[in-house]
Amino acid sequence: MGEKVGRQSFRFANPPVVVAAANIVGPMEGQGPLGSQFDWVMSDLLFGEQTWERAESKMLRESAKLALHKSNWQPREIDYFLAGDLLNQIISASFAARGLEIPFLGLFGACSTFAEAIVVGSMLIDGGFGGRVLLACSSHHNTAERQFRFPLEQGVQRPPFAQWTVTGSGAMVLASSGTGPKVTMGTAGKVIDLGVSDPNNMGPAMAPAAADTLIAHFQDTGTDPSAYDLILSGDLGTVGSDALKELMRMHGYRLEENYQDGGLLIYDLAGQDVHAGGSGCGCSATVFTGAILNRLRDAQYRRVLLVATGALLSPTSSQQGETIPGIAQAVVIEA
Amino acid sequence: MNENAGFNKQQQDVAEFQGLIDQVRPKHAYLKNAIMAFLVGGTICLIGQCILQIYTGQGLEQQQAQAATAATMVFLGAFLTGIGVYDQIGKYGGAGSIVPITGFANSIVAPAMEARREGYVFGVGAKMFTIAGPVLVYGFLISVLIGISFFLLR
Known part of the structure; x- marks a missing residue:
């Protein structure tokens, strides 16, 4: 166990x-x-x-x-x-x-x-x-x-x-058995709220949760970002992933070329008129089960850290002026 | 409190993070938006003026022609919403396509179209005014207030 x-x-x-x-x-x-x-x-x-x-x-x-x-x-x-x-x-x-x-x-x-x-x-x-x-x-x-x-x-x-x-x-x-990439570790996230209240601006609402979960993961497991071929956030978009990189830098972790965001990978940002990128449950689900899993299967990636983020708002809570709590869950998948 | 990272809703953290967001968030293109709103809104008003001229040219009284023009513009806004064009105009026109009466038609037809599948009573009937409702409510309220002021000050 x-x-x-x-x-x-x-x-x-x-x-x-x-x-x-x-x-x-x-x-x-x-x-x-x-x-x-x-x-x-x-x-x-x-x-x-x-x-x-x-x-x-x-x-x-x-x-x-x-x-x-x-x-x-x-x-x-x-x-x-x-x-x-x-x-x-x-x-x-x-x-x-x-x-x-x-x-x-x-x-x-x-x-x-x-x-x-x-x-x-x-x-x-x-x-x-x-x-x-x-x-x-x-x-x-x-x-x-x-x-x-x-x-x-x-x-x-x-x-x-x-x-x-x-x-x-x-x-x-x-x-429990079979052939394919394996889920080896994970980190359960805490709900984090740094006061973003604009429901049109969800990347930044989720970025602090992603940073919190990533830092907890690195500290708990004694690893750092270089331990992974890919660190993939789910759907932070341009603004959210910039905020995440900055938050991580402030806490002494550098997210470099091995960091990517599902919301930025799934669309052609310049050509598809999607503004800051993709979002939604389907974003991390399709990007991961598609391109990322394919690369794990042919061993282009050996170790991937998926950190999927969620904005825990409802239309009612936004209308009542509540800020947007964020959550991030992380899993490690190895080839 | 999280001893690992220390992200929580402390005043200092919140203020610091808001500063960070303001740095990385793309800015609204206010000047471009204003110019586009002016052009699109102006074009809509120009079309309205042309229709008014046509109606008065056909012999309608000024007041009747104005009412007929408003009705025609509402029809055009509703029609363009129905065929999926008005949201494209709105994307570029912004306030320029929201403020004229065509925008009012759009804000009633768009939710009505979408609520069709929830039935004609609780769908179309109830949700038709979810966006235009406040305009009506406060429009009526202001008209009553102005009426009372007019009565008192006369």
């Missing part, structure tokens, strides 16, 4: 294996720089459904089924399904789960949910509570805009630091 390391981190005794992964993205993400690394690019945002909410749920379900298919297991052979999304009451995840007939644990960590699912899934497996876990996360640009911002056809100007919610879903199958 695994062990706790320091205040917030943990190391797995039998590191769970990423045996299969799959993802589905929207047309815009398909046209982005990582387009060729995705399994399935939807031709339109409705995905054959009547509503965007149904489209998002279908996207999550289909990516989960595709990951299962790649693992050659049937749903009845899977012990737990862990999933989450950004919509109220995580309907995309739970509606997708009703067709799968796998014991379901719903998760919410805003855009950090994908890393949270890897943490919880790995703990379940290494703790001996099951041998196989399916996990999935989604976000959809149109459902998120509706819930958090303005109607789509509303003629508003997005501020230059706004981020674009990724339409996409990523899924993975973790197992």
Whole structure:
């Protein structure tokens, strides 16, 4: 069984294996720089459904089924399904789960949910509570805009630091044995709030949480940024990742060329009119299950630290003038 | 308190971080936005003026022509929203396409379109005024206040 390391981190005794992964993205993400690394690019945002909410749920379900298919297991052979999304009451995840007939644990960590699912899934497996876990996360640009911002056809100007919610879903199958990259360590984050209150400016709201989790991880495990081929933050965007680098520098850690952000990788920032980059649960889920996992599989990366961040706001809390608490969960995946 | 990193909501940390954010955050292009708003808003008003001229030229009284022009502009704003063009105008026009009456039409039609799938009562009916509602409420309120002031000061 695994062990706790320091205040917030943990190391797995039998590191769970990423045996299969799959993802589905929207047309815009398909046209982005990582387009060729995705399994399935939807031709339109409705995905054959009547509503965007149904489209998002279908996207999550289909990516989960595709990951299962790649693992050659049937749903009845899977012990737990862990999933989450950004919509109220995580309907995309739970509606997708009703067709799968796998014991379901719903998760919410805003855009950090994908890393949270890897943490919880790995703990379940290494703790001996099951041998196989399916996990999935989604976000959809149109459902998120509706819930958090303005109607789509509303003629508003997005501020230059706004981020674009990724339409996409990523899924993975973790197992106690098999071949593939392994989840070796993790760090559970604390909720951090440094007083950012503009819901259009979520990267900076999440950056202090990312810095807090990263510093805790390095201190707990006795490592530093150079121990990793890649440190990938989920969706901080340009402003958030600049803030993270600066915060880390202030605490004596340098994030250099081995640091990247999923929100900056998924879009062509100059050509796709996305302002500060991508965001959403689907951002880290699709970038990680696509390009990053491919590089871990062919050993271009040997050791990746994924730190996915979430902005824990609701439309009501922002309207009431509350600041935005952030969270970041970190996992180490080794080839 | 976190003994590792020490990020918490202390006044000093918050102030320091806000300073950092102000440094790294891209600035609004105020001058460009103002020029675009002037051009787009001006164009919309020019179109309105042309329509008014046409109506008065066809023999409508000035007051009737003004009402007909407002109705036509509202129709145009709603129509352009319906075919997915007005949000593109708004992206470049900013305040220039929000302030004229076409922007008011846009702010009613856009939520109505989106709420269609939640039904005609709790969807379209209830959500149609989520954005325009405050304009109406405070517009009425101000009109009442002005009416009362006018009555008292007359």
